[in-house]
Amino acid sequence: MIEFRSVTVIYDNDIVGLENVSFNIEEGEFVFLVGKTGAGKSSAIKLLTGELKPYAGDVIVNGITVNTLKNRKLPYLRRSVGVVFQDFRLLPNKTVYENVAFAMEVVRAKKKDIRRKVPTILSLVGLSDRAKNYPNELSGGEQQRVCIARALVNSPAIVIADEPTGNLDVETADEIMKLLMDINKMGTTIVMVTHSEKIVNDAHKRVIQLESGVVVRDEKEGGYNLDVLA
Amino acid sequence: MYSLKTALSSLGRNAVMTIASIVTIACCLFLFGVFLLFAFNINYIGEQVSSQCELQAYIDENASPADEERILSEINSIDNVKSVEFESKEQAFENYKTQLGAEYSEYFRDMNGSDILRSSVKITPDDLSRVNEIEQNALLVRGVAKVVNREDIIRKVISATDLIKFGSLIAMLILLITAVFIIQNTIKLSVHAREDEIHIMKFVGATDSFIRRPFMLEGIIVGIIGASIAIIVISFGYTAVVGNVAGFLDIFRLYSFGQLALPVAGGLMLFGIIMGSFGSRTAVRRHLKV
Numbered sequence: 001m002i003e004f005r006s007v008t009v010i011y012d013n014d015i016v017g018l019e020n021v022s023f024n025i026e027e028g029e030f031v032f033l034v035g036k037t038g039a040g041k042s043s044a045i046k047l048l049t050g051e052l053k054p055y056a057g058d059v060i061v062n063g064i065t066v067n068t069l070k071n072r073k074l075p076y077l078r079r080s081v082g083v084v085f086q087d088f089r090l091l092p093n094k095t096v097y098e099n100v101a102f103a104m105e106v107v108r109a110k111k112k113d114i115r116r117k118v119p120t121i122l123s124l125v126g127l128s129d130r131a132k133n134y135p136n137e138l139s140g141g142e143q144q145r146v147c148i149a150r151a152l153v154n155s156p157a158i159v160i161a162d163e164p165t166g167n168l169d170v171e172t173a174d175e176i177m178k179l180l181m182d183i184n185k186m187g188t189t190i191v192m193v194t195h196s197e198k199i200v201n202d203a204h205k206r207v208i209q210l211e212s213g214v215v216v217r218d219e220k221e222g223g224y225n226l227d228v229l230a
Numbered sequence: 231m232y233s234l235k236t237a238l239s240s241l242g243r244n245a246v247m248t249i250a251s252i253v254t255i256a257c258c259l260f261l262f263g264v265f266l267l268f269a270f271n272i273n274y275i276g277e278q279v280s281s282q283c284e285l286q287a288y289i290d291e292n293a294s295p296a297d298e299e300r301i302l303s304e305i306n307s308i309d310n311v312k313s314v315e316f317e318s319k320e321q322a323f324e325n326y327k328t329q330l331g332a333e334y335s336e337y338f339r340d341m342n343g344s345d346i347l348r349s350s351v352k353i354t355p356d357d358l359s360r361v362n363e364i365e366q367n368a369l370l371v372r373g374v375a376k377v378v379n380r381e382d383i384i385r386k387v388i389s390a391t392d393l394i395k396f397g398s399l400i401a402m403l404i405l406l407i408t409a410v411f412i413i414q415n416t417i418k419l420s421v422h423a424r425e426d427e428i429h430i431m432k433f434v435g436a437t438d439s440f441i442r443r444p445f446m447l448e449g450i451i452v453g454i455i456g457a458s459i460a461i462i463v464i465s466f467g468y469t470a471v472v473g474n475v476a477g478f479l480d481i482f483r484l485y486s487f488g489q490l491a492l493p494v495a496g497g498l499m500l501f502g503i504i505m506g507s508f509g510s511r512t513a514v515r516r517h518l519k520v
Contacts, residue, residue, distance in 0.1 A: 071438075072437070075432075091430065102430070106431045106434060107434060
């Protein structure tokens with residue numbers, strides 16, 4: 001599903017983002033990407049969405065080699081990768097329903113499909129009764145649920161969650177984690193970046209730890225402790 | 231539908247900049263229209279002038295009627311002369327009086343036409359580029375005192391109008407660049423207002439052309455409104471100016487707006503659309519690189 005083959009990222013200012021990183025993520029897996037700030041997590045995520053091209057190596061997502069993909073084909077890759085942001089990035093002038101529907105409108109989905117699918121997704125994330133509310137009328141957890149609904153509505157094979165619980169209290173974070181786990185159980189591959197020790201330790205899922213752009217740990221059902229190998 | 235709705239709401243949101251863009255485009259296209267009308271009419275006058283271009287060979291005061299006949303026939307046989315027409319002293323005097331009008335008729339009451347002006351031969355050339363050659367040959371005809379070549383004046387007029395055309399072209403180009411710049415800024419404001427939306431669109435897989443479309447449409451709407459204003463002002467303005475100028479320009483005819491409506495209105499509309507879409511395309515380009 002996702003494959004990094006000897007991937008190296010070097011930024012314009014000669015800073016190395018990733019160095020010779022290789023790993024595989026299978027379809028349906030739930031993987032935590034952990035590491036200190038500047039370890040290379042963001043670089044890895046940017047590679048998956050085609051925001052960044054590697055200096056060397058190959059990034060393969062859903063059978064597509066992202067680094068050789070032409071820019072005009074990038075939108076089609078992104079339709080198979082849903083992104084959940086830490087800061088939600090909802091459109092304040094649109095309702096919950098419109099925010100989710102928007103993701104379908106811009107990929108030119110049929111109106112009929114939008115009317116059918118958006119309520120289903122909102123029900124999945126537990127926001128059916130908030131469909132007509134605007135983002136500023138929602139709690140942080142609810143806003144994150146809208147963000148997850150938006151990431152899911154185009155039925156992506158992979159969901160990348162970039163610190164989705166970073167702005168939430170522990171209780172709400174647990175709810176969001178439960179939701180992501182449920183989505184994962186339905187077959188969606190999830191790659192989640194997090195700094196939350198509790199979340200990683202509770203989840204018992206695969207953990208890939210990055211340190212200065214290098215993979216220092218890749219453990220099945222691993223824990224969070226960054227100092228173990230550092 | 232999404233693009234049109236978004237474009238219209240953006241235009242409304244940035245009303246001041248939208249109006250500024252429309253006014254700038256309208257001004258620019260107005261000047262462009264004036265330039266077009268000017269160019270069309272200059273060419274039209276040029277054609278008329280070319281067809282009227284003739285030389286006038288003045289005959290020596292002492293020439294007898296027989297001499298005049300000979301001169302006429304000799305000039306007629308000069309190479310590249312299309313036709314010749316004799317104008318007697320009396321005819322010339324009558325023409326002169328008519329030209330000056332009735333209010334000066336008193337001054338001529340006691341004058342004898344044959345004492346004042348000379349007889350002449352009006353020469354129409356076949357090929358305008360060889361007018362000087364005819365002039366030289368006509369001067370060689372015995373009894374010809376002077377040859378007036380109007381081509382010089384025409385050339386001066388044409389080169390002067392060429393200069394005016396060039397000047398207005400430069401002014402128009404500067405305005406064109408200014409207009410594109412202002413459209414760019416208007417669209418940039420829209421882009422800025424919708425930055426988050428664009429970012430999300432990029433992440434959920436909207437194509438660049440889909441993202442660009444509302445902005446392009448916005449620019450094109452501004453271009454079309456600006457062009458429409460310019461066309462309306464020009465059509466009324468031109469008709470009024472032609473009505474007033476026609477009196478002074480007795481010798482030349484000018485096009486009516488109806489005759490030029492299609493190329494001028496079409497040209498302005500096309501330019502409006504091109505400027506609008508070009509301005510918005512360049513404005514949004516940077517934001518698509520995500």
